[in-house]
Amino acid sequence: MGVRVGVDIGGTFTDFCVFDEEKRDLWTMKVLSTPDRPGTEVMNGLAEIEKRYGVAPADIGYFTHGTTVGVNTVIQRRGITLCLLTTRGFEDVLEVARLKMPDPYDLFSARPEPLVTRDRVFSIDERILFDGTVDLPLDEASVEAAIEGIRSVGGEGVVVALLHAYRNPAHEERVAEILRTRAPDLTVTCASDVWPVIREYERTSTAVVAGYVQGRVAHYLGSLQEALASAGVPAEPMITKSNGGVMTAEIGKSACAQMLLSGTASGVIGAASVAAETGAAAAMSLDIGGTSADVAIIRDGTPQYGVGEMIGEFPIYIPTVSVTSIGEGGGSIAWVDPHGVLKVGPESAGSNPGPACYGRGGTRAAITDAFVVCGFLGQSALGYSAVSMRTDLARKAVGEIADALGKGLEETAESIIHVAVSGMYLEVSKLVSRHGIDPRDLSLIAFGGAGPMMACFFARELGMREVVVPRVPGVLSAFGGLIADIKNDFIRTVYLDMVPGALDEIRSGYAGLRDAATAWIREEHGYDGPVTLLYSADMRYRGQSYEIETAIEAGWIEAGDLDAMAGAFHVAHERIYEHADIDAPVQLINLRLVVVGTPPKPHIAPAETSAAAPVPRATVPVYYDGAHHDAAVYSRAELFAGQSFSGPAIITQDDCTTCMPGGFTATVDAMGNLTLIRED
Amino acid sequence: MAKAASTQVGIDTVTLELITGALQAARAEMEALIDRTSMSPFIREKKDYFTAFLDRDGRLVVSTSLTLAGNLVDAILEQYPADDMRDGDLYWYNDPYSSHGGVSHFPDMVFVMPVFHDGALIAFAEAWGHLWDIGGMVPGSISPQATSAFQEGIMIPPVRVMRAGELNEEVFRIFTRNSRFPDMMKGDLKAIMAACSLGKRRLEEVADRYGVAAVQGAFDHMLNQSEHALRSEIDRRVADGDYSFRDYIDSDAVTDTSYSVHLTLRKRAGRVALDLSQSDDQATGPINFLMDDSVPKYMAGLYLTMHDPNIRMNAGFERVIDEVVTRPGSLVAPDFPAPLGLRSHTMIRVNSALFGALALATGGDASAASSVYVLYYLRGRDLTTGRLDLCIEGLAVGFGARSFADGIDAVYYVAQKNYPIEFAEMEFGIRIEGFRIHRDSGGPGRYRGGCGIVRDVRVLADEADLGIRLDNCKFPAFGVNGGLSGRSGRVVVNPGTDRERDLKTMTDGQKLVKGDLLRIVTSGGGGWGSPLDRPAEQVRDDVLDGFVSEESAFEDYGVVIGDDGVTLDMAATMERRSAMAGPRGMFHRGDFFDGSDFQIEAAE
Structure with a gap:
């Protein structure tokens, strides 16, 4: 039995998620990123993990890694x-x-x-x-x-x-x-x-x-391989991909286009696994960091894929987990415009100096400061004791905004929260509308340093009924890498009318893709476990200039059932555009095949259960909805499956704080996820 | 049954920001719905749609920033008084004439839904989209050859298509019978109508949450904000006086006659007027632009307040400009049934004439002129099989340089994408042999005008007919404040061979045969400021990037590049530039001119 380690490098922190196969337990760790010396943070983190959890490099039998080195190369x-x-x-x-x-x-x-x-x-x-x-x-x-x-x-x-x-x-x-x-x-x-x-x-x-x-990228991956090997890690490092899967670092050295958005994608993979655990048919993942919020839609436990995702200023067109990035995070700064109107963002204090409450020289009120003033934050240290909360500095910063608005301090703080949430709503409502989904049917999976802090306020604004805070909200991208499948995409443009004469080319096209996919996963990747092939085709009505990727069954191709393929397209068209034209000629533009290898998944032990009522560590005053309330403060580590409590409450853990106003009831599920249900 | 809701000004600024955000979110949601559920390529690919909220008096409050028309509800209120409107009503029109320019050509279908709260009319939700085919003389309904509105498709005056939630199916059947693609029409109409319902629902939610008084207060505030922003810009930047400018359209596509838009910006004792009465008479061909008064007001408002991202295009702008004067029977106020299909050519010239007037008023602080987007129609015939191929492609042009930045290269009007070559070759029976930047077409300047493009199209069908609308050839986009005009486009067949011939650029029915190479060269945008002031490194980079030739770098910019083609010869450059120094006019088109009225003879 060994240990699996997932690592995700972000702009500020590098996140680690560790799974001990024997104890079936998940551990987390964060260290500061070292953008000037990429790779150093990985070794620093492994040293910390050894110190804190006693995991020796030689114990690490599976290692996954997401990195922003590619996307930063473009941006910089x-x-x-x-x-x-x-x-x-x-x-x-x-x-x-x-x-x-x-x-x-x-x-x-x-x-x-x-x-x-x-x-x-x-x-x-x-x-x-x-x-x-x-x-x-x-x-x-x-x-x-x-x-x-x-x-x-x-x-x-x-x-x-x-x-x-x-x-x-x-x-x-x-x-x-x-x-x-x-x-x-x-x-x-x-x-x-x-x-x-x-x-x-x-x-x-x-x-x-x-x-x-x-x-x-190739140089970075090579150095990583060497560093891990010299530290005595036996696992061949796996790299997370923009499509939500993983590949070996060796393949990544030549396929770096496929790993440009690996971090955001694996966060969504982590959220999708949480959605699958809670049984949510449709979910939205909300990952809020210091400067931005990433939002994605998950249906039936599967992320949605897109093409044309942006790498800095440039679009790339390979299959990528579709994520909408909003320029608003915990560090977004509140200000008053010349017309006397309160605004939040797009300027951000980022992580350096960070919000005023970090006490690192930030003097302008950020969203996080507003939560401090409202009493939701400041109950415990953040980020593995890396940051202690200076409530006095937060109050001073928000006080300046309050003076400019001529309002009370707490009232101003709550206004900052409302304006920030309303700004996020603007972008999210577009996304939801593009997917044709009613937000009330979505379960909100909140993670990232500031996700659980804002999630309930966000859910109220969108009319969402359920918020889920995963076990490891601070390191969900690293966790997503740990559970990701081996995955690669193949495409072949054919441009055929869907008529019987096209069958030979369709069959030979898919056969070619199948050969390429098998060669990739068996020979290039060296994986010998179970494999799934997913077939799809990009189709459109003749005359249209856009295609819809439609899942199809391998059996249809063998049986030569082109009507079934066209039928699947009509259904997809109806679902997306609310109409279909079954008499119109259908064109087949691209054949697609996804090869998926599923290495054994971590079997995480269910959370410990308790029939007893949860015991708050303290009761503190908080301010929301224009009034003071008493909020119970719970430690996440002291909550057990089956326990339930009502808001207002504050749930603290190592790397983030969940803020729950009244009107929500929290329940810990069997896997340790915290589900917050909003009463109507 | 409707009663007026009370208006209350005086609103807490946080609530204001929240309501403003909610309205913008709702409007964006309406657009996303149209984008997702509409069926025709015009709407989906060109983003040729518009959504808005108007207050209960029909004043535009928030909308898409397209300066096409603002008074979208007045024509409906004339026919259907507000007192008679009910919750669940939906109103529809596409007729520019009976809506007094509420919409400016027939393919744009306008839908308006009144929004009620506690039985009182509080606002309108509006959406329009460009439909692909509404009948008329050619597929797609717009033809450069049209000489009457009756050739441009079905006309719908303001009608009530839904009464208290009850759809009038008969009106629908009549309409869709008039389209060559009725199913596509139904899909698009459904999408636009659904967007109105969505907007109405969202506005009701906002009113429930914040109260009607707060919503009205927010409307008033947004209007006031835009009004004050524009008023202070005009006060600050425009001294009392008359500032006139005339700009030209190459032809009306039916005759060879050129047409002009003349605009005077008049400011006197706090009153501001835009006078377009000296524009030419209406055209025979379809370039007529039935212009609502709000159009030039919004153009001025958007341009003068662009540095403030909080300012929205809305009816607040209309209060600042007291008067828009037009002359019935003229190009911008044509009499029924003048054709309107190509009105963009004139609309873009109204914009550039306004910029010209603003340049005169502000000592050159206005953008140079942009060229008009290009469309061509190539109808190929295979004589053996009888097969027909219809190729319709939109092509990019160069935009005018700004007083703070270069003009944008190779861009269609707003959001249209070009057709990929690899698709065009499969579908249109043509081979694209080149797709390049039209070098030197961007007007030289401190800020360079955007460049047009070159598209080389080989005809593979036995024979083909060409229709095209490529403007700014006789009258290239003018330069401002010492900047030079953009370079003209052209349409040429078999360039560089003994069969080379130039074609008219606004025309239809030109004959081509198999093997002909059609080269379409589009026009660039005007430059801003003296090209001698452009940093030599930027000129060199433009040479390396293929936007500017070494000859133009020398002739127009006075920049000398060494024999290696990379290194600047700074000594020679300074010498050349000082030799070229001298007074330059405010405007340039072929030559500099200072006067307000560029004479047509100057170009010919």
Whole structure:
């Protein structure tokens, strides 16, 4: 029996979630991130874990890791000097993009500077047509000329993205071969390798982001492998992916495009497992940190996937757990505008200096300070005793806002909370509306340092009835990595009308995907456990310019049941758009296959039960709804399954505080989740 | 049965912020609903829709920031007095003429739902969307060839399509019978109507929670806020006087005649007027813009208050500008049944004429002109099989430089995306042989105008008809405050061969044959400020990025780049720039001109 460790690196803290397979117990740890020396925090944390829980590196039999090194490389523009090779005539692909303004209604709007400037784009003489036939054979002299160009601009790496290569990658492959021979020092990325899907701008943009971060990510993963090995950790590190799965670090070194949003994705995976435990049919995950809040929709225990998620200013189009990020967190600052109106954010105190109550030099009132003034925070130290609460500083900071508004101190603090929640509501209501969901049917899974603090207020605003605070709300992303499946996505663009003649191509297309998927998980990944293949197809009505990914059954393909495939599309169209046209011709654009390997999951011991009433540690005055109330303070560690209590209450634990006003009743479920039900 | 709710001003600022947030959230939710459930590509891909809340007097309070029209309810109130309105009513129109410009071309379907609280009318929820086909002379309803509104699809005057929740199915049947794609129509109409119901429900919830008085107070506050912001900007930046500017549309697409919009910004003793009465007579072709008075007011309001993110486009702007003068029978006040389908060409010129007037009033502190988005229609025929291919593509242009930033390169009007080449080749029987930035098309300036694009299209069908609307060729987008105009676009067949020929740029029915290469080159935006003041490094970067040629860097910007194509020759640059120094006019189009009225002869 060994120990499993999940690690998630965030901007401020690095989170650890530890599962002891023998005791079937979960432990948590947070250490400060070391952005200047990525990887150091992992070793620091392992040392802390050994000190606190007695886990030796040699005990670690499974290790998962999420990192922001890729996304930070893009945001900070610290990638390599990257070049791009395109089909002649299309060198401006990144500059013309898709024509859309970044923000159509903002008169200050500007296009981001591409990661590859135009002087580093070189053209190749070749042309493949939409059916994969070669119209103009590859002129290898143009590749030689491009290499000279790359040399002249000091290129360190190159992306090859040619027209219609999703259909026939021969030219891209040959160009890459020449590059590897003639310029072996350059990193080479083929767009058809990264994500071979139709739409030239999207495919190129995705490959450019991948090529840009490749060097740094690969270097980082290599150092991590070495550090773990030299510390004596026997496990091969697994890296969490944007699609919510994991892959080996070794694969990650060449597939870094797939791990750019790994942290946010694994948080949603963690939340989805909580939703599955509580049996919520539809849930919203709410992860609030210091500067932002990440929100995602979970249906039947499964996250929703999207394409075109943003990495900094650039979209990538590989399957990614769909997360909406709102620029409001516990550190968002309250201010009064020139018209005398109270505003919160978008400016944030972040973690440094942090809210005034942290006592690290912050003087302006943040949302967290408002919770302090209202009496909900300040009952115990935060962040493994790293931060102690200075209520006096919080009151001073909020007091300045109160003076500007001409209101009382606590009244002002509550107003800050309301305005902050209302700002989040604005973004969340759009998300919910896009999914066509009634928020009252959603269970709110709240985590992150400030999620449980704000969740009840947020739920009241949206009319939600249920809030769930997981066992380990402070490290749920790290936990999500621990329980994630091995997972990879495969796609093939076919562009077929759904007529019987198309069957052969559909069958051979899926067969090709199946071979690739099997080779990936068995050979490349070296996994020999049980495997599931999930089939889907992107379909649309002829004439539409957007597709719907529709799950299909393998049996339909074997039986040649195209009607079943089209039928599934009509149903999906009806569900999303509230209408379908069963007489309209259906087109099949892409075949998709997801391969999932399910290593044995941690079996966490059920929480200890107790029939006794929970015992509060204290009773403190809190302020909300314009009045003072007495709130019971509970320690999360002293709550047992089956126990129940009513608000107002405050539940403290190592890394976060749950604030529950009156009108809510908390229950500890069998797995130790805290469920807060709002009475109507 | 409706009675007026009481109005109370004086509202706690926190409640105000909460109500404002709730209204914005509700409006965004309405948009998301339309986006999710509508069916036609126009609505989904172009985001060609608009949602709003108006107060019980029909004044626009919060809305999408599209300056198309603000008085959306007046025409309904004329036909259906507020006293007779009931909870669950829904009103509908698309007719620009009977709504006095409440909407400005026929494909936009306006729905308005009154919102009640305790039996009293408190507000209106509104949504419109651009429907793909409402009948008319061509699929898609808008044709550059239209000479009468009767060719542009079905006209719906303000009607009550729902009475107290009861849908008038007959009206619906009549309408959908007039579309070539009735199912798509139904889907879209359902989406827009559902958005109104959603907006109504949300507003009711806000009124339940905060009280009607607080909601009315919040409305008044938002209107006052916009009013005060615009008034103080005008007071601060515009001295008393008349500021006039005339701007041109290349043609009306039916004739070769050019048309102009003339705008005078007049400020006298605290009164502000916008006079467009000297604009040209209405056009034969469909560029007529039946302009509601609110349109130029909102354009001025949005532009002058853009630095304050708290200011919303609403009827508060309308109070600051006391008067908008138009002349019946003119381009911006056409008589029925003048065609309106291409009204954007004139609408964008109203905007640039306003910017011209503002530039004169503020010593150049206004954006340069933008070009008008481009659409082309290529109808290919295979003579053996008889197969027809219809290719409709929107193409990007360059936007005008701003007084603080470059104009945006390669952008369609707002949210339209281009068609991916890899799809276009599969579906349209064409091969795209190039898609590039139109180098040097952005007007040179301290801030460069945005560049247009070049699209090379090889005709693969046996024969094809081309229709196109590409403006700003005879009259490129003007530059401001020493900045130069954008470069014109063109449409050319078989460039660089002995069969090269230029085509008209606003036209339809041009014949092409198999193997022809059609090159569409779109126009750029005007520049702002003297190009000699643009930092040489930025000019060099533009050269490296392909937006500016080395020749233009030398000729227009006075920047000398060394033989390696990268290093700046600073000594030569300073010498060149001092040789080029000298007075430059306020405006530029081909040549500098200072006067308010750029003469048509100057361009020809």
